[in-house]
Amino acid sequence: MSADAFRKTIALLASAGLLLSLGACSGSTPSSAEASSSASSSETKRNQSVADDGSSDEKPSAQVSKEPDLKVPEGSALDVLEQLPVKGRAPKTGYARDQFGPAWSDVDHNGCDTRNDILNRDMSDKTYKANTHDCVVATGVLNDPYTGKRIDFTRGQDTSTAVQIDHVVALSNAWQTGAQQLSEATRTQFANDPYNLLAVDGPANQQKSDGDAATWLPANKSFRCEYVARQIGVKKKYDLWVTQGEHDAMKNVLSSCPTQQVPTDGGVVTPIEVQESPEPAQTQEPAPAPAQTQEPTPAPAQQDENVYYKNCAAVRAAGKAPLYRSDPGYAPKLDRDGDGIACE
Template sequence: MEQPAADRRTFRIIRSAAKALTAATALLLAGSLAGCDAAANALEVLESPAGIAARAPSPADRINALEQLRGVPVKGRAPKTGYTRDEFGPAWADVDRNGCDTRNDILARDLTGETFKPGTNDCVVTTGTLADRYTGTTINFVRGQDTSSEVQIDHIVALSDAWQKGAQQLSADQRKDLANDPLNLMAADGPTNSAKGDKDAATWLPPNKAFRCEYVARQTAVKAKYSLWVTQAERNAIVKVLEACN
């Protein structure tokens, strides 16, 4: 059931306020959680639709990510046979049933100063400013036929990569959740996202080196959450990045 407009407005207000918060709460949460899910749960708090915190990963984050990576199986890449985007459900479904599709939820989460199309109950984002993590640049987003693609929503673990590393064994609902999980989604510079394609950490890392630690930590968290695996080359690349984090 679609949420009432008043509830969606309340959600937007909470999210806007949360954008200004630091990651202190999530760090405390990570310290209090037991087991290898700690990093994933803390990152999910940071990357939830209710708020996002921009910060450099701490030494504790690096240790948590390395610990979590130890629990991710290492296997060879499976054939891509049978992969289509449809295997992960309709693009940008409203999985949280807040009345807005996932693309607009992520745009509203990651952009600042966003405006919305009138009559959409603050769902359809029309403008905003993106501090792009992949490039370290600032992008002015304007919704339109010729401009929307300048900001794309990236799957941090590409769906094709996920398909070749365990997602074939997931249920249809689990794959749909993976494709729409805020932990695995981020607004990004369109051309850079296109250049990334379905590459893993062994073959592609963000040009913005300051984001690489968080990037591979989130890839690790996603793969652990959905029982996916990594290749040996991918694991080596992730370890190399995490060990170099300050």
């Protein structure tokens, strides 16, 4: 091979190597159009993915759900509570215990006072004071609803106060929520109504005093629903109202026991006094009226036309004042006001 041919061959080989190198670079680096197309395709796929699975980077706004109101069963204590008027507390002016009659009267006329009636009802294992016809409780056992504890009761000067009779709706509270308007007889019944009375732990009763549900509730939480339900029943029975605070406290207690019923009314039963029918009165024939004797009509007095009085002074001097129209000597000139009576 000549030197000239050798140089041409080398030049061709160099050109071929250069072309191969340029082709490799062109295959590894995409064009700007291809890059743009690829980016657009990637964004489209990402958007398609979001649309398909419903997810996104933004958090959905929180939905506020309102809790449904407490459903009030018809006939429940909650239902009766909503029937009571809600008013402010009236003044305590004029309140005294004797406004509700003598303490522990025997209103049912069973021969036993109200305190012992309630002890008999609420206690077990009772014994009685001799010669009281099983009325006066001497000993007994009370399962106290206010504290949940057992109390062994013994009647005595220093021990009887261990068990006291509580007015579930206190008398003072009743006075300030409508009892002022009740008759004295109805207030006496209220104070002795077994429906409003419970035998309870003495210290707990003293702690309660005249508080309502807004200021005092039994320590025994399992009894609270029945306690406020009884207060509601008593107020309904006697047409009393509740204060707003009292209403809200009762509703709060009953929210944990919405089906709680108002206790059955075991109220005072006033016996009907049977009165013997009086014997029919004998009808007596009326005595005939005595015959009326008719007095003879006196003849009208004849006027003495000759009687004359110059003036009233003359009438008075004659002792004839006053003169009537029918009297002798009457003259219109003496009767200035024309009433038929002269020289008055």
